[in-house]
Amino acid sequence: MFAVKPILVAVFAVALGYAASPYVTLYRLDRAIRTGDSATLQRLVDWPAVREGIKEDICDSLAGEPAQAIDHGELPPFGASFVQGIAANAVDRAVTPQALVDLGRHDGGAQSMAAYVTWAFFDDPTGFVVSLDIPGQQGPVRLHMTLKDAHWQVTRIWLTHRQLQEANART
Numbered sequence: 001m002f003a004v005k006p007i008l009v010a011v012f013a014v015a016l017g018y019a020a021s022p023y024v025t026l027y028r029l030d031r032a033i034r035t036g037d038s039a040t041l042q043r044l045v046d047w048p049a050v051r052e053g054i055k056e057d058i059c060d061s062l063a064g065e066p067a068q069a070i071d072h073g074e075l076p077p078f079g080a081s082f083v084q085g086i087a088a089n090a091v092d093r094a095v096t097p098q099a100l101v102d103l104g105r106h107d108g109g110a111q112s113m114a115a116y117v118t119w120a121f122f123d124d125p126t127g128f129v130v131s132l133d134i135p136g137q138q139g140p141v142r143l144h145m146t147l148k149d150a151h152w153q154v155t156r157i158w159l160t161h162r163q164l165q166e167a168n169a170r171t
Contacts, residue, residue: 022128022145025152026117033100041097045154051095053156055088061164128152138162
């Protein structure tokens with residue numbers, strides 16, 4: 001009976017550590033953004049996966065537009081492909097740890113980059129989803145974090161519809 005208590009305490013401690021670990025990663029991510037620590041951002045975010053996800057979202061948002069433009073004689077199929085290529089290149093250049101640090105500095109620092117977690121939950125044993133409200137943005141930004149090699153890492157970001165429209169306008 002006495003041997004069971006230490007085992008239960010150990011199991012409880014491991015379960016508590018596991019449940020708290022994505023929140024610790026969110027805290028580290030927040031601190032890295034606020035302090036301009038691009039090296040930590042590099043470790044906490046799977047940048048190639050995040051860029052690919054944003055490219056997919058931009059291309060999906062552009063998918064309906066070329067067909068409408070073709071009906072009006074504005075954009076041939078090659079033009080639509082060309083615009084998607086430009087958008088992909090823009091995402092590759094803009095979605096980096098240093099660009100996020102620079103955005104925080106350009107917009108006035110840590111206060112302007114303030115984001116508030118509206119909800120967060122496990123979607124599977126190795127997946128964690130977070131919804132963030134960012135002042136000045138319409139709608140939440142969602143993050144998906146994946147447990148890789150005993151560390152949580154942001155692997156997907158879903159931007160708001162407005163942010164995607166702004167990204168399309170810049171390309």
